[in-house]
Amino acid sequence: MRQIVVAITGASGAVYARSLVRMLVRSACRVHVIVSPRGAQLMQMELGIEHVTAQALVECGSDRVVFHEYADMVDALASGSVNTDGMAVCPCSMHTLAEVAAGMGSNLITRAAHVHLKQRRTLVLAPREMPLSVIDLENMLRAARAGAVIAPACPAFYTELKSVQAVADFVASRVADCLGIHEEIEEFRSL
Numbered sequence: 734m735r736q737i738v739v740a741i742t743g744a745s746g747a748v749y750a751r752s753l754v755r756m757l758v759r760s761a762c763r764v765h766v767i768v769s770p771r772g773a774q775l776m777q778m779e780l781g782i783e784h785v786t787a788q789a790l791v792e793c794g795s796d797r798v799v800f801h802e803y804a805d806m807v808d809a810l811a812s813g814s815v816n817t818d819g820m821a822v823c824p825c826s827m828h829t830l831a832e833v834a835a836g837m838g839s840n841l842i843t844r845a846a847h848v849h850l851k852q853r854r855t856l857v858l859a860p861r862e863m864p865l866s867v868i869d870l871e872n873m874l875r876a877a878r879a880g881a882v883i884a885p886a887c888p889a890f891y892t893e894l895k896s897v898q899a900v901a902d903f904v905a906s907r908v909a910d911c912l913g914i915h916e917e918i919e920e921f922r923s924l
């Protein structure tokens with residue numbers, strides 16, 4: 734079973750994160766979820782999720798969702814010796830982007846991202862901010878040069894998406910694509 738890390742940070746777009754976790758579970762992945770404190774606040778504000786649990790994210794298959802503590806720096810995901818098949822930060826705040834670009838690892842999200850880069854594994858960052866400062870742009874370039882895939886949470890509308898959920902699924906399916914997960918997401922893909 735493929736092991737995918739999904740980090741949820743405090744950028745707007747909690748719905749993208751929920752959609753991505755659902756998609757990965759349907760694709761028979763084990764999903765390792767890390768939520769930043771601000772990410773948890775956005776989950777509450779945007780989706781009404783008081784406590785981010787497996788049941789709150791997926792309707793079925795919740796046994797394939799494993800939570801890891803944001804502040805737990807002795808967690809397995811902090812170590813390069815524990816193998817995974819990729820990581821996505823979705824949505825990715827400019828704060829977390831900056832830490833990743835600077836090579837910092839002050840919490841489990843940025844440490845796990847750093848591990849993915851140094852181990853040459855797939856790291857997908859889905860930043861959401863508008864407009865972008867020169868610092869944000871430089872951080873994206875720096876992270877991309879270090880091997881990260883920059884996949885902005887940026888939906889397209891040429892497929893006449895009919896709901897917020899469809900917009901979220903569009904973005905999440907692109908992130909899943911970048912992770913190399915293509916199965917079971919056809920129904921979410923609009924093109």
Ligand SMILES: Cc1cc2nc3c(=O)[nH]c(=O)nc-3n(C[C@H](O)[C@H](O)[C@H](O)COP(=O)(O)O)c2cc1C
Nearest residue numbers: 742743744745769771772825826827828829861862
């Ligand atoms: C309601 C709300 C919406 C926010 N939306 C964004 C956003 O879209 N993009 C972003 O980069 N930061 C956004 N922020 C700011 C981040 O939450 C803040 O920089 C925080 O330090 C990020 O921490 P984290 O990366 O550890 O989650 C938002 C904050 C709040 C309270």
